[in-house]
Amino acid sequence: MTQQVRGVVAPGKGEPVRIETIVIPDPGPGEAVVKIQACGVCHTDLHYREGGINDEFPFLLGHEAAGIVESVGDGVTEVAPGDFVILNWRAVCGQCRACRRGRPWYCFATHNATQPMTLTDGTPLSPALGIGAFAEKTLVAAGQCTKVDPAASPAAAGLLGCGVMAGIGAAINTGNVGRGDSVAVIGCGGVGSAAIAGSRLAGAAKIIAVDLDERKLEWARKLGATHTVNGKDTDVVAAIQELTGGHGADVVIEAVGRPETYRQAFYARDLAGTVVLVGVPTPEMKLELPLLDVFGRGGALKSSWYGDCLPSRDFPLLIDLYQQGRLDLDAFVSETIELDGVEAAFDRMQRGEVLRSVVTLD
CATH class of the missing domain: 3.40.50.720 (NAD(P)-binding Rossmann-like Domain)
Incomplete structure (x- = not known):
């Protein structure tokens, strides 16, 4: 059964972002639906809005995210409902020539969810970096979810999903x-x-x-x-x-x-x-x-x-260091905002006023 949630969409090149109702399908084989708790505002999201990545508008923006797995599709064993996860944009395949040589951080066949998220009129959305996490929930490949210590702050942990890890x-x-x-x-x-x-x-x-x-x-x-x-x-x-x-x-x-x-x-x-x-x-x-x-x-x-990272190896390690007080991820969080504050956050980012604005959701 599909769900409808709020999300931040870039409708066209250079146009201001807006809040839209997003249709989230049930997870298919190898997929997961994640309830987003926090998502950082990254320059890459602005590049999407400006058409600097590609022209596959409309985009569902957001990708530096952490949240709770709500449901999983058939064949998913690495995460389960209730797990606290950081999302990544490079779910490794395990089968390509890099993976077979023991270098999965170079995986040449990373993948995302195969089902589209859409607007209510059926228009398919292009999720930023295959994630689309400026939304109350999102659909991803299960391999894009890395389970970490649930005691970590979602606002800080989510930043490992892109810029801080890079x-x-x-x-x-x-x-x-x-x-x-x-x-x-x-x-x-x-x-x-x-x-x-x-x-x-x-x-x-x-x-x-x-x-x-x-x-x-x-x-x-x-x-x-x-x-x-x-x-x-x-x-x-x-x-x-x-x-x-x-x-x-x-x-x-x-x-x-x-x-x-x-x-x-x-x-x-x-x-x-x-x-x-x-x-x-x-x-x-x-x-x-x-x-x-x-x-x-x-x-x-x-x-x-992406910092030549392997999320399954690096995310839990860095969260452990954060929990030990050896890595100050909180220092990267300049402010927390709501979904409707993303456009203004882009402006502050361009003026160099913040390290990271972070969207937080209940």
Whole structure:
């Protein structure tokens, strides 16, 4: 039997979002219906609204979410009704060449629910990242649900579903930050600040935060940055080199996704150091580097997609660290809002006033 719930829909390119009635089908084989408790407002949702992902409007927005499994379809064994879960947008298949080689975090055949959610007139909705969690309930593939400690705050836990996991994973999984390393993070929004927190967890000795906004640099300090650089009036590469004995950082994490900041990251790393790109570029951007410099400096140039995470492995671990007081997920929650506050939250996000606004639902 279908259900009708409220959800936030982007009706067309650049149009303000609005609250609509969403029709949720019963879960089919391999699917689950989840009652959403909290969902973060991420830049990716704004990219959907602006048509920056694709043009498959209307979109049901929201994806950084936590909630309670309400019902499951046939064949679902990994979660059950009543479980507290974090939603992820990469349910691994277990069968592709990456999964068979023991590298499921690179799964090449991730999947979502097969049934559509719709408007009341039958118009199918495109759920953001296969989730669509700015809604009272949503339908997902059961593999998109990761069971974690129900004592965790939903507003904090849900952020692991995208941006915070991307940043922490960029440092720990992709960058392999280790004890005593020097790390520079360029761009200190939600993802960059999470990379700083991840570097601190990994035991980095020096963590250099780089941004143009003093508010973001202050957030970075609270999350573990040992030094800050305001790139508005400072040569970023020279400043990072000066703070690392003239050598450059062992790992530089670029969390902006622009050619000019990537060049800064490339030249701000030590010889044989690592650059990690976790900022998301737009399709028209091009990068030009002297090939001799790429060869001569050695090291590794990596891209980090979703922090190279494996939700079943990483989400419970990070929630445990949160519960132990070793990872301050609450620090990422700048404000809590209701469903009808998403459009205004986009504005505050664009002005750099928040790390994360989080929609909370009863």
